[in-house]
Amino acid sequence: MTMPITVPAYGKEAAGRLASMADVTADDGALRRFLHGLPGVDAVGLEARAATLGTRSIKTTAKAYAIDLAISMIDLTTLEGADTPGKVRALCAKGVHPDPTDRTSPKVAAICVYPDMVATAKEALGDSGIHVASVATAFPAGRAALPVKLADTRDAVAAGADEIDMVIDRGAFLSGRYMDVFEEIKAVKEACARPDGSAAHLKVIFETGELQTYDNVRRVSWLAMLAGADFIKTSTGKVAVNATPPVTLLMLEAVRDFHATTGVQVGVKPAGGIRTTKDAIKYLVMVNETLGEPWLTADWFRFGASSLLNDLLMQRQKLSTGRYSGPDYVTVD
Numbered sequence: 001m002t003m004p005i006t007v008p009a010y011g012k013e014a015a016g017r018l019a020s021m022a023d024v025t026a027d028d029g030a031l032r033r034f035l036h037g038l039p040g041v042d043a044v045g046l047e048a049r050a051a052t053l054g055t056r057s058i059k060t061t062a063k064a065y066a067i068d069l070a071i072s073m074i075d076l077t078t079l080e081g082a083d084t085p086g087k088v089r090a091l092c093a094k095g096v097h098p099d100p101t102d103r104t105s106p107k108v109a110a111i112c113v114y115p116d117m118v119a120t121a122k123e124a125l126g127d128s129g130i131h132v133a134s135v136a137t138a139f140p141a142g143r144a145a146l147p148v149k150l151a152d153t154r155d156a157v158a159a160g161a162d163e164i165d166m167v168i169d170r171g172a173f174l175s176g177r178y179m180d181v182f183e184e185i186k187a188v189k190e191a192c193a194r195p196d197g198s199a200a201h202l203k204v205i206f207e208t209g210e211l212q213t214y215d216n217v218r219r220v221s222w223l224a225m226l227a228g229a230d231f232i233k234t235s236t237g238k239v240a241v242n243a244t245p246p247v248t249l250l251m252l253e254a255v256r257d258f259h260a261t262t263g264v265q266v267g268v269k270p271a272g273g274i275r276t277t278k279d280a281i282k283y284l285v286m287v288n289e290t291l292g293e294p295w296l297t298a299d300w301f302r303f304g305a306s307s308l309l310n311d312l313l314m315q316r317q318k319l320s321t322g323r324y325s326g327p328d329y330v331t332v333d
Helices: 012-019 028-037 043-053 060-072 085-096 115-125 146-158 170-174 178-191 214-227 245-262 277-290 306-321
Strands: 075-077 110-113 131-135 163-167 201-205 231-233 267-269
Touching: 028 178, 028 214, 043 245, 043 277, 060 277, 060 306, 075 085, 075 306, 085 110, 085 115, 110 115, 110 163, 115 131, 115 146, 146 163, 146 178, 163 178, 170 178, 170 214, 178 201, 178 214, 214 231, 214 245, 231 245, 245 267, 245 277, 277 306
Parallel strands: 075 110, 110 131, 131 163, 163 201, 201 231, 231 267
Antiparallel strands: none
8 A cells, every 4th residue: 555656636626725725824914813713622522532532442353454554554764863774774674574474464654764864765665665754854853944954855855755754843833933834834845846747745743742732733733734734743753742642633633624625635644652553543543533434544644653563563463363472573673
């Protein structure tokens, strides 16, 4: 299961409906009025619904399907200062064959690396169909001048990245400089373009654990989608609070409402802190209940949670053999 590399070609109706919102981003005042005019988030209701969806019981056959679906949605990631070409190649091999003892296991969706490792990952993956994603824009803090961020993005795309995971300037957003954030996302989106007219997909990371309120999460979700994000993503995985069910549910609802308004489909990626099969299934239930089956593919939903893969593989073997695996069944990344 792979995601189209080119930017989605929206139908005329959807493109027209999106263009009709151009006045919302015409200037800083209009954007501010729109974002602050969004309905306030009922925190109690949001958290209660997220908790309720997390109690849904998934039976054996459905669980087996959910496990394979979750594996196919993982962005298998290594983002460490000690990354080496050998480590990246090993991660790519695991992405192609997550369980070397069972070739029926699905491949992961993407391998995510720093820009200087993109070429290594691209070569290692070959024609596997797995995408190469690269963090850019001074990940994870996002503290760099715009020309530096754009150069970072262009380098990754030129090296063969199919997807770019950018981080927003949280300082600008929290200071109320919404248009600065909007223009930066637009500029990075443009930097994702290739000479042949195709483009890398753009995932926009909010670092929701630093955004302070649910209202801010709703506002930044709309801001990013208006600026052209192909995916909206919770976190870098590098701070204390990463993806949570309430925050992810809120982002799913924003995507639902944006699609209803514009006709444009946007993906969602919770990242960080999702470690167990039970956790992954809770998120899949949220996607199904909020957005429906069209989003239940790697095209439109991803997990940024490399440690999750090992638990999924062990649970998959348990369903297949009836026995729990030992600690050496899966590789430790």
